[in-house]
Amino acid sequence: MRAVTFVGDLFRKFPKLLIANTTLLLLANLVDAASIFTVAPVADLILHPDRRAMSAVTTNFLAVLARFGLPQTLECLLAIFLALFTMMNGFQILARHWILKTKYAVERDLYQDSLKDFFRARWCFFTSVNQGVLINTFLREIAIVGSAIGAMALFFAGLLQLGVYLAVPLYLSWKMTLICVGSAGVFALPFFFLGKTNYRLGQENTATGNTISTGIQESLALAKIILGFGNQAKNQRALAEAFDAHVTVTVKSQTLATAIPLLYQPFGVLVLVVAFVSSSRLGVPLAETAVLLFALFKIIPALGQLAAQKNSLDNFFPSYEQIQLLRERARALKQRSGAKPFTCLKVELALKGFTFSYPGHPPALSGLDVNIPRGKMVAFVGESGAGKSTLIDVIMGFNEPEKGSITCDGTPLHDFDIDSYRARIGYVPQDSVLFNGTIRENLLWAKADASEDELRQACRQAHAEEFITSLPLGYETLTGDRGVRLSGGQIQRVALARAILRKPDLLILDEATSSLDTRSERLIQEAIEAIAKDTTIVVIAHRLSTIINADYIYVLKNGRVVEKGTYQQLVRLDGQFNRMARLQVLESAKGEQG
Numbered sequence: 001m002r003a004v005t006f007v008g009d010l011f012r013k014f015p016k017l018l019i020a021n022t023t024l025l026l027l028a029n030l031v032d033a034a035s036i037f038t039v040a041p042v043a044d045l046i047l048h049p050d051r052r053a054m055s056a057v058t059t060n061f062l063a064v065l066a067r068f069g070l071p072q073t074l075e076c077l078l079a080i081f082l083a084l085f086t087m088m089n090g091f092q093i094l095a096r097h098w099i100l101k102t103k104y105a106v107e108r109d110l111y112q113d114s115l116k117d118f119f120r121a122r123w124c125f126f127t128s129v130n131q132g133v134l135i136n137t138f139l140r141e142i143a144i145v146g147s148a149i150g151a152m153a154l155f156f157a158g159l160l161q162l163g164v165y166l167a168v169p170l171y172l173s174w175k176m177t178l179i180c181v182g183s184a185g186v187f188a189l190p191f192f193f194l195g196k197t198n199y200r201l202g203q204e205n206t207a208t209g210n211t212i213s214t215g216i217q218e219s220l221a222l223a224k225i226i227l228g229f230g231n232q233a234k235n236q237r238a239l240a241e242a243f244d245a246h247v248t249v250t251v252k253s254q255t256l257a258t259a260i261p262l263l264y265q266p267f268g269v270l271v272l273v274v275a276f277v278s279s280s281r282l283g284v285p286l287a288e289t290a291v292l293l294f295a296l297f298k299i300i301p302a303l304g305q306l307a308a309q310k311n312s313l314d315n316f317f318p319s320y321e322q323i324q325l326l327r328e329r330a331r332a333l334k335q336r337s338g339a340k341p342f343t344c345l346k347v348e349l350a351l352k353g354f355t356f357s358y359p360g361h362p363p364a365l366s367g368l369d370v371n372i373p374r375g376k377m378v379a380f381v382g383e384s385g386a387g388k389s390t391l392i393d394v395i396m397g398f399n400e401p402e403k404g405s406i407t408c409d410g411t412p413l414h415d416f417d418i419d420s421y422r423a424r425i426g427y428v429p430q431d432s433v434l435f436n437g438t439i440r441e442n443l444l445w446a447k448a449d450a451s452e453d454e455l456r457q458a459c460r461q462a463h464a465e466e467f468i469t470s471l472p473l474g475y476e477t478l479t480g481d482r483g484v485r486l487s488g489g490q491i492q493r494v495a496l497a498r499a500i501l502r503k504p505d506l507l508i509l510d511e512a513t514s515s516l517d518t519r520s521e522r523l524i525q526e527a528i529e530a531i532a533k534d535t536t537i538v539v540i541a542h543r544l545s546t547i548i549n550a551d552y553i554y555v556l557k558n559g560r561v562v563e564k565g566t567y568q569q570l571v572r573l574d575g576q577f578n579r580m581a582r583l584q585v586l587e588s589a590k591g592e593q594g
Helices: 002-013 015-037 039-047 056-067 074-120 123-128 131-172 174-192 195-221 223-228 232-282 286-332 388-395 418-422 439-444 452-461 465-470 488-501 518-531 567-572 576-593
Strands: 348-357 363-373 377-381 403-408 425-428 506-510 536-540 552-557 560-565
Touching: 002 015, 002 131, 015 074, 039 056, 039 074, 074 131, 074 286, 131 195, 131 286, 195 223, 195 232, 195 286, 223 232, 348 388, 363 377, 363 388, 363 403, 363 536, 363 560, 377 388, 388 506, 388 536, 425 488, 439 452, 439 488, 452 465, 452 488, 452 518, 465 488, 488 506, 488 518, 518 536, 552 567, 552 576, 560 567, 560 576, 567 576
Parallel strands: 377 536, 377 552, 425 506, 506 536
Antiparallel strands: 348 363, 348 403, 552 560
16 A cells, blocks of 8 residues: 555656656567567577478568568578667666656655745744754655665566566467466565565664764764763764664665565576476477577566565655655644735734743743834843743744734734745844855845845944954855854854845844853944834843843743833832842852952
């Protein structure tokens, strides 16, 4: 059933490619079958040059030659055999070409459709799936599925080949054919029952591949921690163990795939012996026996290959199943989106009675009432776990309410086309990262058609131009993976410039200064205050000094708003904000004394 489902999926997407494959393989097998018939007249003309006591096959073949005005000579027969053999090889080459085209078309389709499904899912899909599994799916499992196309094509080619080749011996002696094919089938039967073993090995192969990818992904992402703790040897041992486990399963799987046709070969020789003995007892002419043996010589290895290809297919199915399961999970968590295009924020973004919780956890946000007016800077503060980052995910449309609503100018957020809404957002996360490219490429990633003046203006607003122009290559400086070649403050300022370049309706800053030095923090703060004159800003603040000039501040605790007002109003209250402010002043004083 798995094979039927897979073939059905392929045929719905690639009918032309599969029809081309099947047609070419069928033509190759028909030409090959025709070449088999030339064996009888060649044998007869060699054994009976006087053309007496020739087989019925030879008589009919020579009659066909005469009808087309061709010479009935040994040389002509050999030329026809050579021509048919060459044609068969030509069709085989074309068939392999189309099999490869199909293989890469399937891989491309899986890559594109998987990415589409994944990036249409809500953010919780990415947080709930092991990143190593996702990486392994793209780097290994999809390639395995693509390679299985070749195995499947060869499997069906083998079935076609058997059907065509069987027609020849059945025409000559159905009794001997049934004896031989029955014997070959009985010998091949045990090999077809290895499917469960191969499927289990395929599952183990996929699981161990996931483990390796996870280990490599974590090792590279957390390289500084591994080095900092001096645990390189421990990490290498873990990776080596994962690799050894994968190799153990892979060796078993590949050895079994190689062994099946080789183990079947002795049985194939035995079938040929049975054929020869049967032909003499059934009184089959020698020329026809030659044709039968030649046909069986092709059929018997084909049976062994069929068993091998069938087991290869059983081995690959876990890879396909993993891809499909991930895609199904992504589709189940699909991001809800409306059809109304979002043009701009005219009045306000508002949350009313908004409640949200992660699966299996208490509410992260509960009964939240928040207003973010156009053109204002609104800040959210609170201790770790208060719900600040969850709130940002809500504003960006990642999380939907269990109760309550989020609206833009009175329209529910998810009535808008979510991509058009996010296209009007500028986002600077706490742990800003850059793509592995130049500073210019990172900036243009946000707005590909930005002019040079727009690009430089955004960098000036973010206080990034001063350090960029001081670099030897300026805007063409390579940032490295995740921006590793720049300092934390430089990365943050480039990230801010990237967000500003979009000229967003809503600029979201998620603790954008929490890990910066005093000078970088001051520069970012100046940039924020300058931008606040032209756009709506939402700030998640750790350092309260950065939101002194905010138009409105919400204090969160356990997912609820416990205080709200301006900086001065909240400081005058003897509440949580006041305590946070006094604590930070004390910490700052200690830092200066130190």
